[in-house]
Amino acid sequence: MASWKAGAVAQAWRAMCDKAGSRTGALHPAIRGVGWMMLAAFGSSAMNGIIRVLSADLHAFEIAFFRNLFALIVLLPLIWRAGAASLRTTRPGLHVLRGVLNAVSMLSFFYAVTVTPLATVAALNFTAPLFASVLAALLLREMVGLRRIVGILVGFSGALVILRPGIAAPSAGELLVLLSSAAWAAALIDIKILARTDTPLTITAYAAFFLTPICLVAAIPFWTWPDLTGLGLLALCGILGNISQISIAKAFSAAETTQVLPGDFTKLLWAALIGYVFFAELPDVWTFLGGTLIFASVLYVAYREARVRPASAQAGRSAGA
Template sequence: MTRPLAGIVWMVLSGLFFVGMTAIVKHVGSDVPAAQSAFLRFALGLPFAVPMLWPLWRTGVTAGQARLCALRGAVHTLGVLLWFFAMTRIPLAEVTAMNYLNPIYVTLGAALFLGERWEARRLLAVGAALVGALVILRPGLRAVEPGHVAMLGASLLLASGYLVAKRLSGQVPATVVVGMLSATVTLGLLPFAVAVWVPVGWAEIGWFFGTACFATLAHYCMTRAFAAAPAGATQPATFLQLVWSVLLGAVAFGEPVDGWVILGGGIIMAAVSAVAWREAVARRVAAEG
């Protein structure tokens, strides 16, 4: 039996933790280089990830699985670097709104590279999401900053990592997939962090440990939301992340409230929610048939 209300509550909590994590990154980002910030966030999260690797010590991985883990770690490393750079260059609300492109890229990539069928509803969702991105960026009407370009690249790379994770999830336990991601990304970020390293105090270490805690709690709440209810029921609740980002950006960082960003994020979120709902309906019909 599904529990839609519980799923929505878990998803709301997940969004709060995600917004809290991004706010901390933005707060510390002006003092610490993006590559170092990203490294500290993942390195300080390793205590949460190492226990997840226990099945790996017992059974090991094949050469093919190791290559997939390395590939996911590489693309995720580059995506995280671009995401942390964007966080320090553009408003919090714009980062959150453009994050909604990730599931659209995943949908498109699954059809191109994983052999999933091209469905009209998926194509419409991709088209609507691109319209939403154009509403946010408004090229020709305002300057497109390096942070916007970085965020587009980050969304594409992170979505590529999710596609690799989807391939891996059928071969190794989910905990191993998550644990290996933390380990490989930490190693991948290390040389970039060393190249720009600046001294940090215990206060900064505490902030970055907070991002690791928030990220872990956010992913846990998201997992509970998916277990409690279909994605179509919980996905609209993620739009609240944009609302909280706008409010937090205005109050904590003095960022102006941009109605175009809210509109563009709403269009993207509507596309994501619609395709998630239609996929859930299609799966239910197939199961009943």
Template sequence: MTRPNPPLAIALILVATAFIAGTTLLAKVLGTDALGEPLHPFQVTHGRFLFALIALASVAAILRPELQRPHLGLHMARTTCGAIGVTLMFAAAARMPLADATAISFLNPVFGMILAIPLLGEKVGPVRWSAAAIAFAGALVLLRPGPDTFQVAALLALGAAAVMGLELIFIKKLASRERPFQILLVNNTIGWILASTAVIPVWQMPTPAQWAALAGLGVLMACAQACFVNAMARADASLVTPFTYLTLLFAALYDAAIFGIIPDWISLLGAAIILTGAALLAWRETRARRIPKTSGA
């Protein structure tokens, strides 16, 4: 059993957030003409799964972890949602500021909470509903409703958050059945198979620079997942989760450094509102773990 180590857990989650923002940055580069003819989001997703699988399979070959019989039905459901979610997210990142797309992605735990009502039979009280309402208000700000400012790409990010919220339900079910490394290995194997099928109609030969970016995206994603899993094993989720919001900071820094995009006041306002809702939800979950529940809250 892994020993608790909160400082190391925080360090790992900070590295994970930098990596996750980096994958979104690479997806944006690949989806534009920065390195050649833009790649279709399906091809970017294929590269993400392919190279992440290569990285995880290499680790498995060295460490030879003990594996058990996987629940293929749950894995298929989880991976399908994950593949759709990242494809939508990569498409959004190529068409809008990284900070905006990343902020909207923080709605996925809110969608997960809402979907847990019919799928897991969970009860949701006024505090969590309030958190959801606040977060959705922030998303509405980032959608920039108006004939001259509306961001169609934000709908892609919103769809990504919804699908990844559903993915959280399946991850929760899998986490109680299988070991973390096995979940990652099976997830990326199935994801690669699905993505290999979807990419056939839109495949184009990447440039050498695009191959490098695809490899970097996959390896960064595998490293981010490994850091996140190890952080969760060394500290309570209530300690680790708030630090994941720094993904937004890294995304904004990358966007400014590479594309010269500086968040405007609407982006900052929308992100702040979403983070407020997400933080309220995280606080509610932390409180629920410390205080026995007698009713939904």
């Protein structure tokens, strides 16, 4: 009976997404992509607000566990339908590494959300693509030109504007957001390598299989059983997280990265609004200034990558001719 219910939930979820997709199909791809990215930004911001509410009774690590548990429940029918082929991989070690990196990123982020102003979390979290660019250059030997290096440096200077070292000591929560961003960037590099041989479902399935028990082990020392209201909020947290992930995928499938990324900036606006209305948090000007610097640099780096990659591919084809 439980598996039947899970399957019904998965079918209803996919039907809702398909219906939403058909309604937006008439729009220009760029507008559609930005819209999906804005929905993703709202979903993740709302999820962070719920994490903050839940943290009054539950530890952040326990919230992370239930977030992954509910996501896994939704994912299981898809894995069952795909069969054993969805779990075949020739790179189990990379899946383990991805699970550990994801766990570090999620546990750090969830804890940071409970102790740090939401707008600050959103602004510093924009650094993840910058970390990914640095790691791609170091680990994958991707070429990074001078302009992109300058863009990355400007982005990290935005983080310094928010943290203001020397004027105020960075809080543990702020440092944890940066740790989360760096770990997630490393996970993205891992995913990029895995994507050469494994399907998206395989990568997602193994991430869920590793994340759920790792977060459970981290949560056990702080365990408190949630009440019915808490369980409902935890389920909503999982739903919002899935909405965000699916919306991001829809955004990038609808248009180019540089076209859809501006929608992600609304994450800072949503975070500031939710923090102000529900938690009486008033972000300072440095948070918005630093967040804008970081996001502008991310947008510029993405734009440069979009320009450079076709040129590199064309040069490769010319050399091989």
